[in-house]
Amino acid sequence: MEIDQHIAETIVSNIKDVLRHEINLFDTHGVIIASTNRSRIGHHHAAALLAAQTQRTVYVDDDHRYEGARNGINTPVIIEGEVAAVIGVTGERDAVESFGNIIRRMTEIFLRENIEQTARYNRRISETNLINQLIGEHQDTELIRYLASVLDWDVHAPHYVAVGHMAPCSPSLASTPDPVILPVRHLQRLPGSIFTANANGCCLVVESTPDSTAALRDLHEALSTDGVAIGFGVSEPTADLRLIPDRYRQARMALDWQQFTRMVQIVHVSDLDFGLLVPSMDHAYMVQFVDHVFGEIDDARIRAHQRTFDAYTRFNGSITHAAEALHIHKNTMQNHLNGIADDTGYNPRTLQDYSVLDTAFRLYDYLRFTHAYDKAPEA
Structure with a gap:
């Protein structure tokens, strides 16, 4: 096991704050790789090499001299049965001998934390690479199987894809320098899953x-x-890795509909109705359909008609209840319905016309949601 130079310097810096002695950190070959006395970095130290080879603490004093060594204590740092480094304190033996266990334990703690952090980072990278391979159109089967084995991820089990998107106005996200920290703390606890995340959302298999x-x-x-305000779109499950790209598209479609409707926070593709059709439609045809129904009506009047139409729909065609909900007289409600018919040529009280208007209002809302449609107000 070899220690990164930056980690070695961090360890020495932290121990220096506790002990008022010269601190040296050696690699397993007895070379100083970090020291409070920077002029000693790169020097060979025979006592440290012996400590690494024997896995025992080696003392240097007037009776025990070693090449390149000054008086002090050199103790091996052992991680999982293997010497990872040797940590040394320079000084008279009587003054520094009691520090042997302290500096060894401190160094072990720093190293273990670094090893765990590195392992978490490497796992995150492997999970991201695996997900990118799984959802991509050109899968590398061998790479997928290799990454799956590294992550102990079962390639034969059925999986579904879940895609989440976080609202940018989420209070905790706004006050957190690295927003991805918030979801990751929970994402990594989801059983049987791999994930990748960024500041805006996440993808889980x-x-x-x-x-x-x-x-x-x-x-x-x-x-x-x-x-964290977040919505999820969820695909159907599959045990065929070749279908994962399709499942990813399903999850994206479900998420798109979730963000559009905001009715529930988790939308499964199996629960979609209009959500299966609308996101997959060509925007140009949507615009053509909406323009056909609403003609030259400006946005303000379309929205006014929509409030009337929504109330009429919500109360299953009851003019009385719809009027009460809008706080208007029922005769005014009838006039508003007539206004829709006059402006569009489609009468909401006729079943066939109602379905056209219902579709037009849905597409109008969706196009505005995707910023693909904006009618200019009348002059």
Whole structure:
């Protein structure tokens, strides 16, 4: 095991704040790689080499001299049965001998923290690479199987894709320098999943089990508790890795509809109706359809008609209840419905015309949501 130069310097700097002695950190070959006395970096130290080879503390004093060594103590740092480094304190033996266990334990703690941090980072990179391979159109089967084995991820189990998007106005995200820290703390606890995340959202490939749906709800609740406003789109499961790109598209479609409707926070593609059709439609045809129905009507009047139409729909065609909801007289409500018919040529009280208007209002809203449609007001 070899220690990174930056980590070695960090360890020496931290120990220096505790002990008022010269501190040296050696690699397993007895070479000083970090020291409070920078002029000694790169020097060979025979006592440190012996400590590494024997896995025992080696003392240097007037009776025990070693090439390149000054009086002091040199103790090996052992991680998982292997010498990772040797840490030394310069000084008279009587003054520094009691520090042997202290500096060894401190160095072990720093090294273990670094090893764990590096392992987490490497896993994150591997998970990101695996997900990119899984959802990409040109999968590298051998690379997928290699990364899956590294991550102990079951390539034969059924999985679904979940894509999440965080609202930029989330209070905790706004006050956090690195927003991705918030979701990752919870994402890594989701059983049977791999994930990748950035400042705006995340993508998970989750093993499909009887408990996985509840686990995703728990994840959403945990994120919400942290103040993170997030919605998820979820695909159908598949055990065929070749279908994962299609499942990713399903999840993106479900997420798109979730963001558009905002009715629920987790949308499964299997629950979509209009959501299966609208996001996949060509925007040019949507615009053509909306323009056909609404003609030259400006946005303000379309929205006014939509409020009338929505109330009429919500109360299943009851003019009385719709009028009460809008705080208007029922005769005014009838006039508003007539106004829709006059402006569009489609009468909401006629079943066939109603379906055209319903579709037009939905497409109008969706086009505005995607910033693909903006009618100019009348002059």
